[in-house]
Amino acid sequence: MDKFRMIFQFFQSNQESFMNGICGIMALASTQMYSAFDFNCPCLPHYNLAYGLGILLVPPFILFLLGFVLNNNISMLAEEWRRPQGQRGKDPSVLRYMFCSMAQRAMIAPAVWVSVTLLDGKCITCAFCTSVPVETLGNASHSHLSQGEIQRVLARIPCKEIYNGQQLIANEVAVRYLRCISQALGWCFVLLMTTLAFLVRSLRPCFSQAAFLKSRYWSHYIDIERKLFDETCAEHARSFAKVCIQQFFEGMSTDLVAARCHLPRKAPADAGDAAEKLLGITDQGTMNMALKNWHRCKPPLHLHPPALPTGNGWAGEGQSPLYSSAPRRETAAYYSWV
Amino acid sequence: MDRFRMIFQYFQSNSESVMNGICGLLALASVKMYTSFDFSCPCLPQYNVAYGLGIMFIPPVILFLCGLILNRQSLVMLEEWRRPPGRRKKDQAVIRYMCSSIMQRAMVAPVVWIIVTLLDGKCLICAFSGSVDPEKFVGFANASTVQVQQLLAKVPCKDDELMRNNTSRKAVSRYLRCWSQALGWSILLILIIAAFLARWLRPCFNQATLLQARHWSNYIDIEQKIFEETCCEHSRLFAHKCILHFFESMRQEIKLHSFSLPREGEGAEGEEDLLRGITDQDQVNKLLKMWYYEKPPLDVS
Numbered sequence: 001m002d003k004f005r006m007i008f009q010f011f012q013s014n015q016e017s018f019m020n021g022i023c024g025i026m027a028l029a030s031t032q033m034y035s036a037f038d039f040n041c042p043c044l045p046h047y048n049l050a051y052g053l054g055i056l057l058v059p060p061f062i063l064f065l066l067g068f069v070l071n072n073n074i075s076m077l078a079e080e081w082r083r084p085q086g087q088r089g090k091d092p093s094v095l096r097y098m099f100c101s102m103a104q105r106a107m108i109a110p111a112v113w114v115s116v117t118l119l120d121g122k123c124i125t126c127a128f129c130t131s132v133p134v135e136t137l138g139n140a141s142h143s144h145l146s147q148g149e150i151q152r153v154l155a156r157i158p159c160k161e162i163y164n165g166q167q168l169i170a171n172e173v174a175v176r177y178l179r180c181i182s183q184a185l186g187w188c189f190v191l192l193m194t195t196l197a198f199l200v201r202s203l204r205p206c207f208s209q210a211a212f213l214k215s216r217y218w219s220h221y222i223d224i225e226r227k228l229f230d231e232t233c234a235e236h237a238r239s240f241a242k243v244c245i246q247q248f249f250e251g252m253s254t255d256l257v258a259a260r261c262h263l264p265r266k267a268p269a270d271a272g273d274a275a276e277k278l279l280g281i282t283d284q285g286t287m288n289m290a291l292k293n294w295h296r297c298k299p300p301l302h303l304h305p306p307a308l309p310t311g312n313g314w315a316g317e318g319q320s321p322l323y324s325s326a327p328r329r330e331t332a333a334y335y336s337w338v
Numbered sequence: 339m340d341r342f343r344m345i346f347q348y349f350q351s352n353s354e355s356v357m358n359g360i361c362g363l364l365a366l367a368s369v370k371m372y373t374s375f376d377f378s379c380p381c382l383p384q385y386n387v388a389y390g391l392g393i394m395f396i397p398p399v400i401l402f403l404c405g406l407i408l409n410r411q412s413l414v415m416l417e418e419w420r421r422p423p424g425r426r427k428k429d430q431a432v433i434r435y436m437c438s439s440i441m442q443r444a445m446v447a448p449v450v451w452i453i454v455t456l457l458d459g460k461c462l463i464c465a466f467s468g469s470v471d472p473e474k475f476v477g478f479a480n481a482s483t484v485q486v487q488q489l490l491a492k493v494p495c496k497d498d499e500l501m502r503n504n505t506s507r508k509a510v511s512r513y514l515r516c517w518s519q520a521l522g523w524s525i526l527l528i529l530i531i532a533a534f535l536a537r538w539l540r541p542c543f544n545q546a547t548l549l550q551a552r553h554w555s556n557y558i559d560i561e562q563k564i565f566e567e568t569c570c571e572h573s574r575l576f577a578h579k580c581i582l583h584f585f586e587s588m589r590q591e592i593k594l595h596s597f598s599l600p601r602e603g604e605g606a607e608g609e610e611d612l613l614r615g616i617t618d619q620d621q622v623n624k625l626l627k628m629w630y631y632e633k634p635p636l637d638v639s
Contacts, residue, residue, distance in 0.1 A: 301618055
């Protein structure tokens with residue numbers, strides 16, 4: 001009992017820490033992707049906004065979808081959602097719980113990307129450099145440039161090497177201004193996300209704890225049931241295959257005996273297991289014929305009742321019992337700790 | 339019995355050391371975040387104060403909330419606080435103990451951030467460069483008010499063209515950094531003395547109540563873990579039974595509908611029959627189809 005509990009605890013924490021580990025790895029991957037990405041602002045009036053906002057918003061969307069794809073439980077959710085009702089009612093709160101947990105974990109990497117992007121400042125500098133308030137920060141009144149010209153000059157702010165508007169507004173002043181705004185946005189975003197996460201986590205016990213326990217239990221149950229069913233089917237398939245092949249060899253052996261019209265050699269009483277394992281096939285020609293038949297004419301998927309497993313069935317391997325009393329190789333199900 | 343006790347001790351020490359570990363990791367993360375954050379003072383009169391003080395106070399709030407979120411015990415405490423009394427009375431001392439231990443652990447990372455910020459000095463220089471008295475510094479003494487404000491606001495930016503070789507800028511910068519570091523060290527000293535006193539003087543007051551509160555808060559934590567484990571076990575056994583029933587009912591149905599000869603040899607029934615009467619392709623397909631289209635009811639009575 002103790003050992004059972006210890007092993008369960010290990011697998012349970014393992015599965016959880018596995019899921020959290022994937023989450024953490026994706027968050028690290030997103031920071032690594034950002035630092036490896038070579039940001040290259042186009043420095044042209046209308047392209048800047050598209051490029052900057054694109055880099056800010058498209059990769060998070062990709063990371064969000066990736067978060068779902070990498071989560072094993074998505075197929076379980078889809079299966080449970082689409083199955084016909086049958087004799088077992090469907091509980092929408094369980095589906096909601098499963099979806100929420102997955103979505104929460106998938107949101108972490110995109111949030112990290114957006115925060116890192118905003119705190120770094122290059123994207124916002126690129127996207128909004130044409131909106132810098134030149135009147136307050138520079139000398140708008142002194143220049144005689146048209147509006148379009150001013151826009152073109154401002155668009156070059158992120159590209160220091162080609163910037164030619166030092167009289168209009170100093171490059172460092174504009175960059176510092178934009179970066180300050182970007183970092184303020186970044187910190188506010190992080191604060192908002194953290195506050196939301198905190199509220200979600202702390203308000204739940206105050207309002208719907210019983211419903212939560214129920215949903216969590218049944219989502220766990222669905223996962224375990226699916227795994228156990230797969231295991232049972234695998235066991236069944238193994239036994240099926242074993243018996244099928246045994247019947248095939250017996251069939252071959254009987255055919256050969258009938259064809260050659262000679263009495264089967266009785267194995268000496270003390271030959272033991274080895275003679276039994278040969279199943280009446282004792283020479284090269286017969287073996288080759290057996291192999292050829294296996295390829296050309298596989299037996300039907302239909303076991304003859306009298307040949308179902310008896311005590312000394314096959315190949316010396318004992319039959320594995322149905323469910324051993326020892327704890328099985330069991331992975332505990334998905335748990336949400338958010 | 340001994341093994342049981344060993345496991346319990348393991349859980350108990352494990353959750354505390356896990357919480358302390360998380361606390362330490364968050365503190366390290368806050369230092370790392372500060373060093374990797376690219377501090378860039380806007381050097382504009384109204385924006386400096388907002389930026390400097392924002393960088394000093396918003397990340398600590400974030401770190402505090404993270405400390406609460408990542409601590410498993412905070413959930414346990416909330417559940418204990420909000421549960422209906424039912425047949426078990428609620429002990430306010432336990433809840434207070436849990437709350438205070440959670441808060442103490444969550445406060446470590448924000449305090450580390452604030453102290454690192456103050457000892458580094460950039461935030462305070464950025465925030466308060468516009469508030470120094472210009473008369474004290476030669477370079478700023480004789481300029482008009484508006485100009486002085488503009489110049490002082492640019493002090494944190496070493497590379498600004500106006501400030502590049504300005505010695506008064508360095509003087510202001512050193513002055514503010516000195517104040518910032520003094521503040522940082524003072525806060526650190528006060529906090530350490532407070533922690534020392536709290537730990538040292540605690541046994542003088544209410545030791546018995548403290549021991550009780552600590553015991554019961556540990557108990558609540560362990561009880562929660564064991565409940566979850568038991569639910570895990572239970573759902574596994576439930577699933578096992580449910581699937582067995584399902585296979586059994588399929589076998590019954592097949593017996594009813596097919597005319598195959600009953601299996602000879604009662605011996606086959608005596609031992610475990612892995613095939614459970616499902617012995618050909620159609621039967622297997624039917625079983626799998628039934629599993630999808632009509633899952634068995636959740637009733638294993």
